[in-house]
Amino acid sequence: MSAKEKAQKKRERSAAMMVWIAGRSSRNKTLVDKICRKMVNRATHVDPKDDFLRDPLIDNDEGFDPDELDRYQRGEDV
Numbered sequence: 001m002s003a004k005e006k007a008q009k010k011r012e013r014s015a016a017m018m019v020w021i022a023g024r025s026s027r028n029k030t031l032v033d034k035i036c037r038k039m040v041n042r043a044t045h046v047d048p049k050d051d052f053l054r055d056p057l058i059d060n061d062e063g064f065d066p067d068e069l070d071r072y073q074r075g076e077d078v
Contacts, residue, residue: 025039025040
């Protein structure tokens with residue numbers, strides 16, 4: 001077995017393990033399911049300072065109130 005084949009087998013086993021862990025974490029019935037869920041949450045968690053989707057207007061609750069939004073959508077000047 002060559003090094004390429006070994007690497008391919010390792011990737012296949014890794015992918016199968018990831019699918020199994022994701023499936024178990026969605027059940028959340030037994031202790032193993034809960035451990036899998038923690039593993040998935042830890043692996044997919046994004047640090048808030050590194051999250052490019054965060055919006056400071058929303059985080060700081062700076063935005064339109066409903067009346068301002070309605071006037072803006074109708075094209076009225078403030």
